[in-house]
Amino acid sequence: MSIFRTNRAIIIAFMIGTFSIGMTEYVITGLVTQLSNDLDVPVSLTGLLLSVYAISVAVIGPIFRITTMKFPVKPVLVSCMAVFVLSNVLAAMATSFTVLVIARLISAAIHAPFFGLSLAMAHHIVAPSKRGQAIAAVQGGLTISIMLGVPFGSYLGGVLEWRVVFWMIAGLGLVTLIGLVLTLPNEKPSEIPQVKNELGVFKEKTFLITLMIVILGYSGVFTTYVFKEPILREIGGVDVVGVTFALFAFGTGAVAGNFLSSRIPLHHLTSRLRIAFLLLTLILVFFIPMISVIGTLFVASFLLGMFAFGTVPLLNAKLLISGQHAPSLAGTIAAAAFNLANALGATLGTIVLNAGATFFVLTLCGAALSLIGILLTVILHSMERKDAAASSNTA
Numbered sequence: 001m002s003i004f005r006t007n008r009a010i011i012i013a014f015m016i017g018t019f020s021i022g023m024t025e026y027v028i029t030g031l032v033t034q035l036s037n038d039l040d041v042p043v044s045l046t047g048l049l050l051s052v053y054a055i056s057v058a059v060i061g062p063i064f065r066i067t068t069m070k071f072p073v074k075p076v077l078v079s080c081m082a083v084f085v086l087s088n089v090l091a092a093m094a095t096s097f098t099v100l101v102i103a104r105l106i107s108a109a110i111h112a113p114f115f116g117l118s119l120a121m122a123h124h125i126v127a128p129s130k131r132g133q134a135i136a137a138v139q140g141g142l143t144i145s146i147m148l149g150v151p152f153g154s155y156l157g158g159v160l161e162w163r164v165v166f167w168m169i170a171g172l173g174l175v176t177l178i179g180l181v182l183t184l185p186n187e188k189p190s191e192i193p194q195v196k197n198e199l200g201v202f203k204e205k206t207f208l209i210t211l212m213i214v215i216l217g218y219s220g221v222f223t224t225y226v227f228k229e230p231i232l233r234e235i236g237g238v239d240v241v242g243v244t245f246a247l248f249a250f251g252t253g254a255v256a257g258n259f260l261s262s263r264i265p266l267h268h269l270t271s272r273l274r275i276a277f278l279l280l281t282l283i284l285v286f287f288i289p290m291i292s293v294i295g296t297l298f299v300a301s302f303l304l305g306m307f308a309f310g311t312v313p314l315l316n317a318k319l320l321i322s323g324q325h326a327p328s329l330a331g332t333i334a335a336a337a338f339n340l341a342n343a344l345g346a347t348l349g350t351i352v353l354n355a356g357a358t359f360f361v362l363t364l365c366g367a368a369l370s371l372i373g374i375l376l377t378v379i380l381h382s383m384e385r386k387d388a389a390a391s392s393n394t395a
Contacts, residue, residue: 006183007125011137013179014118017081018141020172021111023149024088024104025053025342027169030154030247031162032229038162039097048350050226052101053108054342057335060105061112065332073117074184080110081180085173092166111339116332119320135320136258136313143258143309147251151244154229158240206322207330209380214315214337215344217277217373221308222345223352223366224284231359232301236291246291249298250305257310264314270381273314277373280307284367288360312338345369 028035032046068076087107094100115138122134153165202208224231228250232243264272283303290300319334345366352362 009183010125011122011134013176013183014122014138015141015144016172016179017077017114017176018118018138019145019149020141020169020176021084021107021114022142022145023153023172024084024091024107024166024169025050025111026146026150026225027153027157027165028053029226030150030229030243031157031165032227033233034157034162035097035100039100041097045097045350048346049101049104050222051343051346051350053104053111054339054346056105056108057111057339058337058343060109061116061336061339062332064109065113065116068113072186073121074180074186077114077117077184078177078180080114081173081177083107083110084114085170085177088166088170088173092163092170094163108339112332112335115335116330119316119331119334135316136261139313139316140255140258143251143254143312145251146254146305146309147248149251151247151251154247155240155244158244204322205383206380207319209376209383210315210318210322211333211337213273213373213376213380214319214334215340217341217370217376218311218315218338219341219344219348220284220366220369220373221280222342223349223369224287224304224363225308226346226349227353227359227362228301231288232291232297235288235359236297238297242297246298246301249301253302253305253307254309256302257306257308258313261310261313269314269318270377270384273311273318273377274374274381276307276311276314277370277377280311281367281370281374283307284363284370287363 028046028049035046035049036042084107087103090106091100091103094103118138119135122138125134153168156168157165228247229243232238232246236242236246238246261272261276283300287300287304291297315338316334319337320330348365348369349362352365
């Protein structure tokens with residue numbers, strides 16, 4: 001085996017890829033004002049750049065994965081990253097809002113397959129006791145992009161221009177492409193996945209309820225997150241430097257939440273999800289009052305990042321475990337579900353702001369959706385306890 005083709009090298013390549021993809025998805029939230037001014041569109045309309053991306057991930061991603069299930073993993077991942085690089089070059093050269101939307105639609109098409117295959121392979125190549133950490137490591141690329149990539153991209157867009165950010169992302173994608181070529185073994189699947197069998201995952205009650213928790217409950221995060229930059233400017237009264245530090249605080253919280261939740265034992269996932277959603281609901285309720293005071297602005301950003309992204313490894317683990325009979329598709333469906341949540345939250349935020357509501361009303365709408373997550377998690381926990389009791393009685 002080449003020194004490049006170790007499990008560690010493969011996971012590092014995946015992390016660079018998820019960092020790049022995470023940055024291209026979420027850096028928009030730090031460039032809202034610049035894009036609005038340069039492309040001559042309202043601030044509320046720029047939220048569509050995130051919701052359109054998310055819809056493409058949720059709709060095109062699974063279709064792309066289903067059509068490529070019979071192919072080896074390596075050419076699929078390499079092709080995904082090649083499309084990613086080209087789409088970000090197009091975004092950097094966009095001369096209108098429409099062209100930028102098209103570029104993001106193309107980029108989003110490979111998001112779910114890349115994340116799904118990366119998570120599935122990371123889950124497969126390590127020992128069972130290390131699977132939670134492997135999933136968190138791949139997911140960590142996304143959270144680190146939120147910690148470092150998004151605030152740096154926001155700062156770079158503020159002092160230079162937003163196009164430079166997309167050129168940088170295209171460069172990161174190229175590095176990932178080279179890394180995948182060097183690290184991934186070119187192996188044909190030992191067993192060709194059957195689409196019909198894989199789609200049977202939708203018969204699993206735990207899988208379906210967890211999907212509902214992601215799509216309905218987790219969407220509350222994005223009603224606030226998409227418009228975080230203008231909220232910080234208008235309510236917090238900070239400039240580009242202040243926005244950068246606030247986004248960094250958010251990302252630091254996201255990394256901390258990702259790390260802490262990855263250490264939770266698998267049999268405690270559901271009970272910890274209830275706590276995570278409760279804390280998330282509380283920070284959404286108090287976010288605007290907290291950032292109104294400069295002393296607590298960065299604390300509020302940190303806590304929002306921690307509680308928002310601390311739930312992600314828990315939800316991903318629940319989806320992968322309950323969808324283990326669909327190893328080729330479960331990860332892609334998980335990525336699609338998170339982006340449906342993204343689209344729902346961003347679209348709701350756009351509607352609320354266009355209706356003339358305040359940012360405080362916006363965050364309260366997010367908290368209301370998070371409450372749905374709590375309710376569904378309680379239902380899931382009750383169902384799992386009944387199933388466990390029934391299994392022990394029949395044993």
